[in-house]
Amino acid sequence: MTTRSFGKAVRRTEDLRLITGQGSFTDDAGPNALSLVMVRSPYANARVVSIDVSEAEQLNGVTAILTYEDLPGRLAEPLPLLIPHPSLSAPRTQHILAKDYVRYVGQSVVAIFAADRYIGEDAAERVIVEYEPKVAVVGIDGALGPNLVHDDVPRNVAADHSEHVGDVDSALAEAPHVLELDFEMERSMGSALEGRASHATWDRHSRKLRIQNATQTPTSVRFAVANILEIPDEQVEVFAIDVGGGFGTKVIHPWPEDILTAWGAMNYENSVKFTEDRVEHFISSSHERGQRHHAKVGFDEEGRLLGLDVDFVHDNGAYTPYGMIAPLITATQLPGPYRLPNYRVRFRSVYTNTVQVTPYRGAARPHAVFTMERTMDRIAAFLGIDRSEVRQRNFIQPDEFPYDLGMIFQDGRPAIYDSGDYPEMLNKALSMIEWDSFAERRSEAPPGKRRGIGVACYVEGTGLGPYEGGHVRVETGGKIQVSTGLASSGQGHHTVFAQIVADELGVPFEDVEVVTGDTRRFQYAVGTFASRAAVTSGNAVAEAARLVKEKAIALAADALEANPEDLEIVDGQVQVKGTPVRAIPLSQVAVLANPLRYSFSEAARAATQFAGNGSFDEPPIKPGEDPGLEATGWYSPIRATFASGTHAVEVEIDLATSEVEILRYCVVHDCGRIINPLIVEGQIHGGVAQGIAGALYEQLAYDEDGNLQNASFMDFLMPYCTEIPKIEIDHLETPSPLNPLGIKGAGEAGVIPVSAVIASAIEDAEGFEINQMPLFPSDLHSMRLASGREPA
């Protein structure tokens, strides 16, 4: 029997290549390409009065300089609104180059095409732009104030959206206890190691525009570029060979630079490349997380939730290319694993003169979980019951699935939890962290230190549609070629898709070669986001492999003169069950699958026209069949599948320095059936690290004029591995009933409850309320002083 690899900790096939410098990232391409360099706005809110490029144009090595006035056709239109929504009453997207106004520091104003980046930056210094600055709208308070980001958007409100289930007003009116709570989270961002990048080549012989792009969604980049340049889709090829992290930012497309590199390549007789630098990544890509929540919760004597009313404000930055997906996710994911019969949520998505906000790993769930979990802790504190007990009393029970939230999820379909076991998950986490004996450890804290413990639970909708597809082909050389349209940005797709195909088809894992995110190989796809790749592409390649298997068995049945029901595929051989001597290798079946006139090898002779195959009563390719041992499979989920998890943490706080040390960090995670525990754990490690970053290290510090004060890794404190503790992981596997493989997404999970759980533990240690994240030692110090709980 072929050893199954599904569920095994198979080593990532990507790693040797990536860690020995053999990756193929966008900036590795086109060493002689023209460099696209952008002149960006130094003002957060200003009118562009005049632009003088004359001096810059004189510079040796400058090919062309464009301003808005120079943009032809659709290039002069605003970039597309990717996800419209009925509640998004005032969407705004930016132009490729600023038209009359700039609305954040970093917005692109002038495009320079130069022989290299050095010359491009020299030219950028010589471009003279005159601005007439206006008052910048910064932060949520700024957005709610009198100044406007877009003159035609009153109150800066892009969207005002409400949803509810049950009767919240009556529930709150009748509830024995009601608490009103306020929570806030600041901005952060994904900070992928590789910034945005695009390299475009116009092949004038074959009339193809070839684009290597650091994107999470190559097929959509292709359609967008073709549409804006007004050329046939057929002329555009987009591929993302290796992408150095995306975290959501690289779902957004097309960026101004994507279009300009493509257009430049077609017009300047040279390929054109844009490679974003780190400062640009901070000031001109995407941010997330800035939200302020007001919650009103009603509950009974036992701590059971009766009603929850949440009103929050989402700072969407200057533009809304991704619609209102982020706050919509907060709204629908806020109830988490709890039975919440009466829930109302309203949000306003507001403009500020800052970098646009689009989903970043976790995608607005960290705020949702922060609000819900802090609320659960407050209920526990109010009633004097254990924080774990309040949660147990409110969990949706394992026999209540499918559980309909009564709301519409971010995919436009009903939010219905498919499966899970929340009570068991919490129990596992509690025993892992030894919750019950914490009092002892608290009392053992060294002098000058305080210890605290926290727990937080979450539910995450993953694996959204609309669909993904996969293609599997058995080559006559024996290799199995697999392709899927969505791109990989480091997740390990090449490994897990190979595992799935190897098992479904019955071939050795080593024989499977996977290509992702290349429109030349696979034209239809949605993209890598929403923890959806394994669920959607995974099930699609599984389906493709099953179709190939059927076809192989049918062909082999003829060749072996056996009944198809009696055949199986083991280790790449089609054989009669129990009689492995009657076998034919898949590679040979692939030969037979393609009737030949011309032979190319000894093996191929078997498929040539005088080899005596088949009957003369039928054509060589029978009706309804295709040549080649290959198939395309599709998976289109009925709706999202909901993963879940519980994190628990023990912290120790130094009272002199207010530094928070994480003593233990425990994760219990349920992503349905696990394809590869090594990869799931790696995803969790990375996610938790980003969560800790958002909780204790990172912020995007804007001053009142809208300048980002910490746009470098020196001052934006992405933690090093030295700051990340050991992460202990346990799994629970409740298969998803929605897809054949029973899997749920795992990519974002790790990050989601981290702010909530760390806040819970710090609050437990310090004894005063923690209502905001991130929390730096400096903040904690002043909060302790203000609380009057100074160290003795």
Next chain:
Amino acid sequence: MKPASFDYHRATSVEDATQLLSELEDAKILAGGQSLIPLMNFRLSTPPHLIDISNLPELSEIKVDDRSVTVGAAVTHTTLLKTQRVASELPLLVDAEKLVAHEVIRNRGTVCGSLAHADPAGEMTAVIRVLDGAVRTSSVDGERTIQAVDLFEGPLQSSLKENEVIVEAIFPKLGRNSLSSFREVARRHGDYAIAGAVSVVDYDDARSIASARTAFLSVGPVPILISFDQLLAKTKISDIGHDEIYEIVSSQLNPQADVHASADYRRHLAAELAWESLKACV
């Protein structure tokens, strides 16, 4: 983030370096480049000429004698950190070097470059201040010695003249009856400190304190020295009171807020670290 164009000159000797420095307009010395190159990449500094001294053998020596450890201008942090004689003769240098950045930066960055750069967050600026050390410089006008107290004028501002090169830094050794300790808090491992304190305590023969002082980093425009002689002379280390030290330090420091920390927190931290580092001098 690409530098403006510049000409690169590799000095063949100190004399060559000083000659070039006086001849070329707005030239800058390049040592390890760990501070200068980032500034150039951001185009915050656009020197038309760089004069590289990092390969000069005559600047690559560490000399240890009875009175001091002398570190040549091409000596990297890593070399100082890994030199056995330094560890045994003036362990404070090693304690401090462990807190300077990360290994890859220490492999290139130089000790004298740190001093020339005059970043008040740099560990070596506080060390040379608390030890009352000096740098020796050379220029076409001759040589001179600048005491640490006179070297630092403001953030990233030293009293070096434009045509001067630091040739070596002199760190006086501590006496047999002296102890030192370095404490700092950085947000991430290897980052510039939010605040730091390096203390030296001299004892008399009776194991009473003869003199005690602390230099602070990251809490002012230059490394700041506070003497505790008045408070502590003739007392035992075990008698030092937290609150008195805290009071003296916090009343004398006036740090700035930035995105990482409030001024109050920095002041508080400096006071706590002073206390901890003094107590550790036993």
